[in-house]
Amino acid sequence: MKLSKLIEKLEYTVIQGDIDTHITELIYDSRKVVKDSVFVCISGSVRDAHDFVNEVVEKGAKVLVVEKMVEVPDDVVVLKVEDTRLALALLSAAYFDYPASKLKTIGVTGTKGKTTTTYMVRSILESAGIKTGLIGTIEAIIGEEIIPASNTTPESYTLQSYFAKMVEAGCEAVVMEVSSQGLMLHRVAGFVFDYGIFTNIEPDHIGPNEHKDFEDYMSCKGLLFKQCKVGIVNIDDEHTLDVIKGHTCKIETFGFSDKADIRATDVQLLRKPGYLGVHYTVKGLLDFDVNIDIPGKFSVYNSLTTLAICRHFNVDEEVIKKALDTVQVKGRVEIIPISDKFTLMIDYAHNAMSLKSLLTTLREYNPKRLVCLFGCGGNRSKLRRYEMGEISGQYADLTVATSDNPRDEEPQDILNDIKIGLAKTEGKYVEIIDRKEAIKYCIDHAEEGDVIILAGKGHEDYQEIKGKKYKMDERDLIQDILAGK
Numbered sequence: 001m002k003l004s005k006l007i008e009k010l011e012y013t014v015i016q017g018d019i020d021t022h023i024t025e026l027i028y029d030s031r032k033v034v035k036d037s038v039f040v041c042i043s044g045s046v047r048d049a050h051d052f053v054n055e056v057v058e059k060g061a062k063v064l065v066v067e068k069m070v071e072v073p074d075d076v077v078v079l080k081v082e083d084t085r086l087a088l089a090l091l092s093a094a095y096f097d098y099p100a101s102k103l104k105t106i107g108v109t110g111t112k113g114k115t116t117t118t119y120m121v122r123s124i125l126e127s128a129g130i131k132t133g134l135i136g137t138i139e140a141i142i143g144e145e146i147i148p149a150s151n152t153t154p155e156s157y158t159l160q161s162y163f164a165k166m167v168e169a170g171c172e173a174v175v176m177e178v179s180s181q182g183l184m185l186h187r188v189a190g191f192v193f194d195y196g197i198f199t200n201i202e203p204d205h206i207g208p209n210e211h212k213d214f215e216d217y218m219s220c221k222g223l224l225f226k227q228c229k230v231g232i233v234n235i236d237d238e239h240t241l242d243v244i245k246g247h248t249c250k251i252e253t254f255g256f257s258d259k260a261d262i263r264a265t266d267v268q269l270l271r272k273p274g275y276l277g278v279h280y281t282v283k284g285l286l287d288f289d290v291n292i293d294i295p296g297k298f299s300v301y302n303s304l305t306t307l308a309i310c311r312h313f314n315v316d317e318e319v320i321k322k323a324l325d326t327v328q329v330k331g332r333v334e335i336i337p338i339s340d341k342f343t344l345m346i347d348y349a350h351n352a353m354s355l356k357s358l359l360t361t362l363r364e365y366n367p368k369r370l371v372c373l374f375g376c377g378g379n380r381s382k383l384r385r386y387e388m389g390e391i392s393g394q395y396a397d398l399t400v401a402t403s404d405n406p407r408d409e410e411p412q413d414i415l416n417d418i419k420i421g422l423a424k425t426e427g428k429y430v431e432i433i434d435r436k437e438a439i440k441y442c443i444d445h446a447e448e449g450d451v452i453i454l455a456g457k458g459h460e461d462y463q464e465i466k467g468k469k470y471k472m473d474e475r476d477l478i479q480d481i482l483a484g485k
Helices: 049-058 084-095 114-127 156-168 180-184 214-226 297-313 317-326 352-363 382-395 411-422 435-444 474-482
Strands: 013-016 038-040 063-066 077-080 104-109 132-135 139-142 145-148 173-177 193-198 228-234 250-255 262-272 275-284 288-292 343-347 370-374 398-401 428-431 451-455 462-465 468-471
Touching (some): 038 049, 049 063, 084 156, 104 214, 104 297, 114 132, 114 173, 114 297, 114 317, 132 156, 156 173, 193 214, 193 297, 228 297, 250 297, 275 297, 275 343, 288 297, 288 317, 297 352, 343 474, 352 370, 352 382, 352 451, 370 435, 382 398, 382 411, 398 411, 398 435, 411 428, 435 451, 435 474
Parallel strands (some): 038 063, 063 077, 104 173, 104 193, 193 228, 250 262, 343 451, 370 398, 398 428
Antiparallel strands (some): 013 077, 132 139, 139 145, 262 275, 275 288, 462 468
16 A cells, blocks of 8 residues: 555655655554554553654554654654544544445444443344444444454544444444544544434543543533534433534434424333333324333433434334334343342443432332442542442442452452441441352342342453453353352
8 A cells, every 4th residue: 555545634744754655554553563564653641652663663664653753764754743643543544445434324422321322223223124333332243243342432443444344244334332532532533424423411531531621521522513414412411502512513303302303202111020111102203102121211312312313224113113122232221031020130330320320210110129239340439439339328228239340459348438338328238249149149138029230240241350350240140040050
């Protein structure tokens, strides 16, 4: 590939060398440099790749893309740009021959609901015969290939490589979670989304190495609506206008408000043995009844988002209804059907905000008891432990405090911090360090009409202890318990 082709959409200054040169690969990890490659120097929070230019040149890098001045031999091409992260995104799109232009791209942003919405969208589009890739917090799905995720939104090079694989696999569309970090760090630069979705926003991800304040968080979320053709937004969220300020796309709305283009009416909570769900009628640009196999008002929002997107793909009404009635998302209010006597579910809620939202939602179903099992991660803020303990003590009838990922801390020390929060409430609790034993306690002591939530692990299938990850999937633990193992 000619360097001049790779940089055709890049704004740059030639510091030295000839751009009419042949290159082999595009690299941003110094460990992967090969002969005649282009190396992009990323200034990270931990290390600055500009410090390794001599090393990568020795390994064979022919071209350096930098944002700081460097000194290297004259036969190395050096291109200077304003932002190497943005440059990496533009170069990656060109390197993989602009695969996003060959797909219908759907980006979902917001504090909550991104994961569930993406799975709902994919379920419906696939049911309609539209082969759809998915990229998100849990995994990337490319045809039959499933790749575990390390970031909600992968680095731009990885993202473009996924798009290229999707095109090769025959995908027509892709739905992906777009984090504020992904937008801020230009991971999704280099293409325009066909549809951008805003679910909701609450103060989150604010602090060192994330966002300096809530305004910055909203501003980063809003970048999506300057990079999409159609924006589909939650009209009920009080911050929506702030998020989409300065948008360059056509805007459509969803929600409960009469002003929404697609709105939910006549919402009814559904409960039967071992099952929680919701029914409503969608009005506006669509008009039919909907049943969802996921409990709570937030699942109505997620499904409205999905309907608003799928409308643009002309999906048949019956296909939509059937898909929504059967969709399940791993680790997101995932019901594990083991008994008609009580309801057992797994959810990823791992901070006070998400735990409160979950427990208040489940409380609306009037369970005999709401039982909440959770732990907190080691090497993390003690404040989160106090807050989660207080929330569970306040909203659950019984809290079962246990281990999550203790990492380098002693599990009992973490439980002691959780109990400080629990002590601020009158909530009943038990502490059982071993998570399997804690789950067994919940099942063995379940009463008819109980709703039991196993919170914190969600889709995770491991437990991290002293720097090592051990296999631990709550679904397997439940089956072992039922089998008497």
